[in-house]
Amino acid sequence: MNYTLCNETVVVIDFETSGMSPEQGDRVIEIGAVLIRHGKVADSFQTLVNPGFLVSREIEMVTGINNRMLNEAPSAAAVMGDLAHFIGTHPLVAHNASFDQKFLESEFALTGKKRPFNFGCTLKIARRIYPDLPNYKLETLVKLKGLAGNGQFHRALADAEMTAALWLRIISDLGQRYGFTDIPFETLNKLGKTPYPQVDQFLQKTAEELKSAPPDTTGSLF
Secondary structure (H helix, E strand, O other), rough: OOOOOOOOEEEEEEEEEEOHHHHHHOEEEEEEEEEOOOOOEEEEEEEOOOOOOOOOOHHHHHOOOOHHHOOOOOEEHHHHHHHEEEEEEEEEEEEOOHHHHHHHHHHHOOOOOOOOEEEEHHHHHHHOOOOOOOOOHHHHHHHOOOOOOOOOOOHHHHHHHHOOOOOOOHHHHHHHHOOOOOOOHHHHHHHOOOOOOHHHHHHHHHHHHHHOOOOOOOOOOO
């Protein structure tokens, strides 16, 4: 499998949270992120985050993260600067990215680090290139694609690592199917937003265009 078809560096990120909505006061309780460079995981970032209040028993059971652990963890204010440095100007990838993006933007805003982010979504892409699956949960895709994982879902770094493996498999599968010699992040981002009936046409056309005019830009912010 060729995992070097997307040469742009990306950061794959995942959050565990106290609930579903930062608008309702929910906060990040764990951050996991991995840096993919030249088709390989080159670095990682992980930390628990003290949200400033007790999380529910349900969250403790789902994540395995309890209030004792969080009481000993640093605050968001103490860790978001380190996360910003880890992300740099690289584009981001997440599974169900809209969820992670809203929490990332909320936490950055609360710590005075409001900034734009360029997100790609493995969930949206998987729905377009792997039709007729029973569902598109990360654990389902990891199992059906035979990806390596430690089986510990709902912990941030483990989920980020498995999302990274899925991202690389998507790139490899697209290269094999459509003859891509390079797949820019922006192409993958557009794929996630392409109407389902137009996916095959979009990929065929884009692969031919990129063969004649290789990309010279990245998905970075700046």
